[in-house]
Amino acid sequence: xxxxxxxxxxxxxxxxxxxxxxxxxxxxxxxxxxxxxxxxxxxxxxxxxxxxxxxxxxxxxxxxxxxxxxxxxxxxxxxxxxxxxxxxxxxxxxxxxxxxxxxxxxxxxxx
Amino acid sequence: xxxxxxxxxxxxxxxxxxxxxxxxxxxxxxxxxxxxxxxxxxxxxxxxxxxxxxxxxxxxxxxxxxxxxxxxxxxxxxxxxxxxxxxxxxxxxxxxxxxxxxxxxxxxxxxxxxxx
Numbered sequence: 001x002x003x004x005x006x007x008x009x010x011x012x013x014x015x016x017x018x019x020x021x022x023x024x025x026x027x028x029x030x031x032x033x034x035x036x037x038x039x040x041x042x043x044x045x046x047x048x049x050x051x052x053x054x055x056x057x058x059x060x061x062x063x064x065x066x067x068x069x070x071x072x073x074x075x076x077x078x079x080x081x082x083x084x085x086x087x088x089x090x091x092x093x094x095x096x097x098x099x100x101x102x103x104x105x106x107x108x109x110x111x
Numbered sequence: 112x113x114x115x116x117x118x119x120x121x122x123x124x125x126x127x128x129x130x131x132x133x134x135x136x137x138x139x140x141x142x143x144x145x146x147x148x149x150x151x152x153x154x155x156x157x158x159x160x161x162x163x164x165x166x167x168x169x170x171x172x173x174x175x176x177x178x179x180x181x182x183x184x185x186x187x188x189x190x191x192x193x194x195x196x197x198x199x200x201x202x203x204x205x206x207x208x209x210x211x212x213x214x215x216x217x218x219x220x221x222x223x224x225x226x227x
Binding site: 030031040041042043044045048088090092098099100101102103104 | 115146152153154155156167201203209210213215216217218219220221
């Protein structure tokens with residue numbers, strides 16, 4: 001059973017479009033992280049959200065942590081080809097910081 | 112500052128063989144975690160080492176083992192390889208144990224293992 005469900009699994013869009021990817025769970029997390037992984041590389045941390053309802057912005061990327069700390073979303077405005085990659089969410093349990101990763105959303109932004 | 116390095120980057124083995132993967136953490140980082148990444152299961156935690164001691168372990172069979180040296184470099188060993196062990200093996204380093212502190216982890220590029 002996958003603890004963290006990410007959707008969609010694949011997303012292919014044109015440059016300039018907006019998109020949202022989701023990370024959902026029935027479990028409560030103390031914090032949630034988003035990573036981007038490019039081909040041939042390891043994941044790189046984008047953001048960590050820790051408070052229910054928290055919204056963080058990183059240039060054209062907006063991250064939101066659900067009020068109940070069970071879900072999160074990543075919104076990208078005016079996507080660019082450089083945004084192409086695998087976006088992973090990872091949740092840390094309440095009892096410890098052991099991370100559980102979702103399977104990821106593979107985003108392709110076409111020029 | 113150099114990032115996390117992993118060697119080798121690519122490896123091809125046959126069923127039944129064993130393999131050893133190496134990870135050098137960022138200078139000053141004392142914690143190393145290992146993950147297996149496959150298309151079907153995603154990124155799954157294998158184990159974490161800090162100060163040469165295993166601090167946390169995932170749900171993998173005993174064929175998967177690891178160790179850490181006094182200079183914080185870590186190795187991971189898989190014995191009696193199976194086809195299902197084909198995966199990208201990632202290591203990540205952090206200053207302190209992630210499982211206790213939530214410190215940021217920095218990932219290496221991974222070792223792509225193919226089992227034939």
